[in-house]
Amino acid sequence: MSGNSPSPRRGRPRTFDPHEVMQQVQDAFWKGGFEGTSIGDLAGATGLNRPSLYGAFGDKHALYIQALQQYRDATQAAGRKILEDAPTLRTALEDLFRAAIRLYTDDEEARGCFVSSTAPPEAMRDTTVRRELAVTNDGLDEMFEARIARAQAEGEACTGLPPDEAARIASAVLHSLSVRARAGASRRALHALAQSAVDLLAQAPETGRSEGR
Amino acid sequence: MSGNSPSPRRGRPRTFDPHEVMQQVQDAFWKGGFEGTSIGDLAGATGLNRPSLYGAFGDKHALYIQALQQYRDATQAAGRKILEDAPTLRTALEDLFRAAIRLYTDDEEARGCFVSSTAPPEAMRDTTVRRELAVTNDGLDEMFEARIARAQAEGEACTGLPPDEAARIASAVLHSLSVRARAGASRRALHALAQSAVDLLAQAPETGRSEGR
DNA sequence: GCATTTTCGTACCCATCGTTACAATATTGG
């Protein structure tokens, strides 16, 4: 509102890109969880030192909350796009689960979803984290519900469940994919679960199952 | 094998019941997670002091692993019994999800499942925890699969999925109930998700849905 | 009763934690 100033800020300029640093902070928390990651770890992961982190983002808790929000915004925007771009509900779900599995097993093994792998332990004592977790879950539910409602409106036959209920089942599959990925499950096993869920949620009108695998 | 000695052990006797203490340890870890719970917290929760905990159970990591195992053994044995005691697959799933929701929202708010709420953050760096998490997930899958296979053998019509795939969906619902409970979801919302899953997995032969709610 | 064995409770050790003070440095505005 106050006109995002293109004028260079006064004082010594930053030597880092806050968004990129936040991504590295997210990765560090992703690996070790909130309590298991020290400010020193974050400094090492980002390349800058403790006081700079405090100056730019606040304390450790604020750092974590911002990482949660950035992750949610990025993944759910990407998820919505994947769902919308697919021509049918079946392919939409297949594409989204495939992308989720890639994210959950990327790079190093056993990553899972950042939010549902690291937020739950804090959520019981920390009401802010709990709220972020709830917002993330609600976002997932709404993301799926919108696409399922569209499928119904377009006359696609799917499950007998109303869109909001089917959407929650789809979110549940994501939750499970995350836990299982974090437990070290193979991509093969994760894809099998996803495919079962697709078969249950998006039964093709005539053929029971789509073509092979 | 070596005859569980009824003879009283030598030396000063313990002033606590190890099983009961382990239950209190579990509760403490449940609230705060592994990294978020200190030995001091455990001492406070159990009423005994640090050295006694070390003497009886080992270090903090061993304490946590034993808590995971005790929780898994207890909950999965109870779960199997609930599933077996129910006359139909539908009531079996309803009873089990109801018990899970009670466990996940008992006492204080937002507890969730002990294992899937606290193990994931550690599972990436700690291969022992990761293995425990995998064993727990496998146990859930097998628990459901046995009951679903029985239903099929008894001629119950259920989902079109093979028993192992349907079982994994059921486990996924438990994973999701846990995350959502930890996020502060109401019992009402959790029961709605459970009911949707039951409707999907155990479609009654004639009636689409069972009687009210 | 006395040696032996095990637990209990206090006190302590060192490492690491999150956070901050402060001086040096680099930029803008005039």
Place this chain on the structure above:
DNA sequence: CCAATATTGTAACGATGGGTACGAAAATGC
């Protein structure tokens, strides 16, 4: 070139972490 402003890097602070040494206490075996 100088005041003002913001970031950087070093160094330190107090608190708390996991883990343990050691003497007192309470039981058994003889």
